[in-house]
Amino acid sequence: MSLGNTRTQKDFARKTQIAASAIALMGTTTTATAQDLTQTLPQEVGTVAPALMAYITDGLFGTVWNAETLSMRDRALVTFAAMVTRGEGAQLGEFTALALDAGVTPAELSETITHLAFYTGWGNATAAAQAMAPVYAARGASADDLPGASPDLLPLNQKAEDARQNMVQNTYGDVSQGVVDYTQEMLFLDLWLRPDLAPRDRSLVTVAGLIAAGQPEQMTFHLNRAMDNGLTQTEAGGMLAHLAFYAGWPRVFSAMPVAKEVFANRAQ
Amino acid sequence: MSLGNTRTQKDFARKTQIAASAIALMGTTTTATAQDLTQTLPQEVGTVAPALMAYITDGLFGTVWNAETLSMRDRALVTFAAMVTRGEGAQLGEFTALALDAGVTPAELSETITHLAFYTGWGNATAAAQAMAPVYAARGASADDLPGASPDLLPLNQKAEDARQNMVQNTYGDVSQGVVDYTQEMLFLDLWLRPDLAPRDRSLVTVAGLIAAGQPEQMTFHLNRAMDNGLTQTEAGGMLAHLAFYAGWPRVFSAMPVAKEVFANRAQ
Amino acid sequence: MSLGNTRTQKDFARKTQIAASAIALMGTTTTATAQDLTQTLPQEVGTVAPALMAYITDGLFGTVWNAETLSMRDRALVTFAAMVTRGEGAQLGEFTALALDAGVTPAELSETITHLAFYTGWGNATAAAQAMAPVYAARGASADDLPGASPDLLPLNQKAEDARQNMVQNTYGDVSQGVVDYTQEMLFLDLWLRPDLAPRDRSLVTVAGLIAAGQPEQMTFHLNRAMDNGLTQTEAGGMLAHLAFYAGWPRVFSAMPVAKEVFANRAQ
Structure with a gap:
């Protein structure tokens, strides 16, 4: 999909965007990574809807989440x-x-x-x-890690x-x-x-x-x-x-x- | 959770409320009991969210249903x-x-x-x-207990x-x-x-x-x-x-x- | 259920409607048939709610879909x-x-x-x-039958x-x-x-x-x-x-x- 502002920039935009995403992911301050995001994607998506798979991996995971x-x-x-x-x-x-x-x-x-x-x-x-x-x-x-029923309230x-x-x-x-x-x-x-x-x-x-x-x-x-x-x-x-x-x-x-x-x- | 009107009454309110609920349940005219309500509560709730378990058993089952x-x-x-x-x-x-x-x-x-x-x-x-x-x-x-497709209508x-x-x-x-x-x-x-x-x-x-x-x-x-x-x-x-x-x-x-x-x- | 305009026409309407549906299905230009529709109906419906089964087979499948x-x-x-x-x-x-x-x-x-x-x-x-x-x-x-991620756009x-x-x-x-x-x-x-x-x-x-x-x-x-x-x-x-x-x-x-x-x- 296009992530640039015009359709003619599409292929270039995608390539640079993937690279940028990779860098952004490396620089994230949390421990969540592209690998973590990928675990939320059922493999059947790639089988049934390759385009949806691309939107998710490039657009949603690669851009939006970052x-x-x-x-x-x-x-x-x-x-x-x-x-x-x-x-x-x-x-x-x-x-x-x-x-x-x-x-x-x-x-x-x-x-x-x-x-x-x-x-x-x-x-x-x-x-x-x-x-x-x-x-x-x-x-x-x-249970020790979880809040009880009656903590001291704010x-x-x-x-x-x-x-x-x-x-x-x-x-x-x-x-x-x-x-x-x-x-x-x-x-x-x-x-x-x-x-x-x-x-x-x-x-x-x-x-x-x-x-x-x-x-x-x-x-x-x-x-x-x-x-x-x-x-x-x-x-x-x-x-x-x-x-x-x-x-x-x-x-x-x-x-x-x-x-x-x-x-x-x-x-x- | 608090079921009284002020937070300082909390513990007292809960204790009396549980007793009241037990009495209310005994006095109900249907055959549904606290046991029946408990069957609708997945056991994982207690494992993952003890506070939610308390809200459900004390508040929802013990108070609201009665x-x-x-x-x-x-x-x-x-x-x-x-x-x-x-x-x-x-x-x-x-x-x-x-x-x-x-x-x-x-x-x-x-x-x-x-x-x-x-x-x-x-x-x-x-x-x-x-x-x-x-x-x-x-x-x-x-099937004998269930309505058919073409009963006499009201x-x-x-x-x-x-x-x-x-x-x-x-x-x-x-x-x-x-x-x-x-x-x-x-x-x-x-x-x-x-x-x-x-x-x-x-x-x-x-x-x-x-x-x-x-x-x-x-x-x-x-x-x-x-x-x-x-x-x-x-x-x-x-x-x-x-x-x-x-x-x-x-x-x-x-x-x-x-x-x-x-x-x-x-x-x- | 009644598919005629008045309740007294009910039985007659249903009989003619089923016949009409059968004809309509035969004349359809697609390959979907009443059999195809029936596959979407879980068998438990007939066990638990015979009336719902009748609404679905006669009304929804027999009339609405056609x-x-x-x-x-x-x-x-x-x-x-x-x-x-x-x-x-x-x-x-x-x-x-x-x-x-x-x-x-x-x-x-x-x-x-x-x-x-x-x-x-x-x-x-x-x-x-x-x-x-x-x-x-x-x-x-x-995959050969499915759209790729980057087709030529309209x-x-x-x-x-x-x-x-x-x-x-x-x-x-x-x-x-x-x-x-x-x-x-x-x-x-x-x-x-x-x-x-x-x-x-x-x-x-x-x-x-x-x-x-x-x-x-x-x-x-x-x-x-x-x-x-x-x-x-x-x-x-x-x-x-x-x-x-x-x-x-x-x-x-x-x-x-x-x-x-x-x-x-x-x-x-």
Whole structure:
């Protein structure tokens, strides 16, 4: 495929791009390599769709994963979150290994599926656990490496939580008090305060999940929260470009106007 | 996790909540028990994410499933519908067994997947059939227990159907006459009149499917129909809280404004 | 189920409809037959839900697949695209065989998953490749039958592309330059110009994917493009009716207003 700006530059662009990718991979600061990425590619792709194989190895692995907008560690975490959200459990073992190779810890991945259980549904998280277990066993990640049920929680921003809770209670208390109560007790007074996944990463996987699930209408709150928690605009833009591949172009194009509005409002 | 209203009450709340759950389970009028719920939890969850295990056993199984807003039988049916809609066939055998234990009949589950074939797509229903077949065989549910292709249908509300059909024909006849015709002939003159799933339950699984699929824009008609068919506002609110766990929080928060508007319009 | 317009005509309608279907199948110009369709139906459906079995064999296979609005070849391609989009890989082998029997070539299916990798996410395409590989092997479809990575591309409509690119650059360049660049370089200067899937078919699977994924908000551009590329309004309407079964009624009803508006704007 063409990675230059004009079609006549195509062959030249591809050759230089492959060389550049090789260099970029050698220079990466994580332990993930082109070899690690290749493990996520089923061999049948080459048999059935050689062109898709080329797009993946040259374009996705060789270029996108090495773009400077987002670290490879974050890309692996975002990809993992998207795969969990989309229910792609059959392919998740390889992406678990990739995330671990890229520097995500077993504790962080464990917290990620716990978080996504709430944000993308229970079944996705339990299916993820089934895919992850053999990888954890092979890597020797045991219970001692994983967060327990009741860690010391991070400090709560009581004022922000009061405002959030009042808004939700006033809007939806007469629709489903259960939703209002569980949201406060289980999510905002507990899950979000668990220390073994940084708030910035917790927001990152939440936003990735919302994009992958096709729910841009829920993204404004969480993208703002992600940026409050330290995600930069460049990283958010890099995440959108990365997710175009793993969640599909239309999911990202439906999220772009929301991101544009969030960025604009924060710039004021 | 915290189930009390403040974080300092956490440990006390958990202990009393577990005791309360045990009592609630003993007092349930169905045959489903904590043991039945536990069968739906893959053991790998405990290995990979101990915190998620605690959320599920204490929070979801111990508290949510026993909330009085919705019967355990309805919760099992709603959960089954959400799992079918999300294409979670690999986990569906256990939820089939759970639904049967909770008092849903084999005939009702059979009608549920037939109904959801139309409302969430053919492949979901055929995958569900594959997951259900071994459970039915183990339980001795045979063809004699299941609805046939051509039962005597429930009486039609001709006036309401005429109004619906006229609206759809006038709006979409020039877009796709096939959609208009199949909708009337296969859905509203046939599927919805099949007697082996009560109209209230048929609506319940339809709304659960719409929430799980992320289609709140189609929910107004069906939530009104569900309440016309006997679903109470309390039950609808309980279903929303229940589905937060099985379909994910964002799906439910996108459905909440629609439910709020339906409730408000019906209260006038 | 009733396929006539009134319930009293039910039995008569079914008998004549089955006869008509048999005749229609004999007269089809493709090699796909009722036998080919039946291979896509898991036998457990008959065990667990006899009524669903009847809906599928009489209604879906006997009537819908033979409606004149869309060729059987196009129906097989649209169905394949919907199944890929929905991540129904476990059932995709049979639909691959069906598409090949209906006259879709191995090269076209290969291009279809390459295209849908971008439009519905990487994991769907790689899972599809895994399901397709044994069918290709059994049919003797080898690398020689499949498009390579760098074919001679179709001519570009430079003016239209300039307009599209300027719009996207101006709207989203400050949100994610990566999305803007990859969209041009990989999609519109490359993927869409690959010759082994006709632009009309490329648009057909794109629109089918958008409907199946529940993204009507992205459909206006692509349905217009499909019709610019030769898809007729009758075919588009037939696709909507066909997808009601494979993507579920609510997906199609959310797409209908978009189709109505596109049709109306093009008629002016």
